[in-house]
Amino acid sequence: MFELKPITPSGIAAALEKAERYRLLNDPFAAESICLDVLEVEPANQDALVALLLARTDQFATSHGAGDAAARGVLPRLTSEYDRAYYAGLIAERRGKVLLNAARPGSQAMAWHCFRDAMDAYEKAGAIRPAGNDEALLRWNTCARVLNAHPELAPAHPATFEPVLDD
Numbered sequence: 001m002f003e004l005k006p007i008t009p010s011g012i013a014a015a016l017e018k019a020e021r022y023r024l025l026n027d028p029f030a031a032e033s034i035c036l037d038v039l040e041v042e043p044a045n046q047d048a049l050v051a052l053l054l055a056r057t058d059q060f061a062t063s064h065g066a067g068d069a070a071a072r073g074v075l076p077r078l079t080s081e082y083d084r085a086y087y088a089g090l091i092a093e094r095r096g097k098v099l100l101n102a103a104r105p106g107s108q109a110m111a112w113h114c115f116r117d118a119m120d121a122y123e124k125a126g127a128i129r130p131a132g133n134d135e136a137l138l139r140w141n142t143c144a145r146v147l148n149a150h151p152e153l154a155p156a157h158p159a160t161f162e163p164v165l166d167d
Helices: 009-024 028-041 046-058 066-072 081-100 107-127 135-149
Strands: none
Touching (some): 009 028, 046 081, 081 107
């Protein structure tokens, strides 16, 4: 096992800029690693926590569900109730987008539920949003447009169980 090298507190701002750059370069694993390094020095750094959450959601297309728990694990560490609601919506929305493009049985129903969960979270965030911040409303509208554009997405119908009886 290798022992990780700690970064300095004075390097945190530059590290967070680099994490954002790696996200833009579609290298979320590198961005996640940088965020973890920042959080070792400043465990409550809100910018690092948000960047970590986003880097983890960037990996949804390749992580097949495991990324959900890792991204959701960051939510309780966010200090703002608005941020917790907004980013819970973002996690659900991004999972829904991955499922929308999946060709697996049941993925359409799961996508529908993800988008509806996102919309619920965005409604909660929208109700407590800071003045002039319409991000949650914009994201809610995006989810609504996706669902409107994809009528094949629908909630799962509960299966009816009929026992087989022998005469």
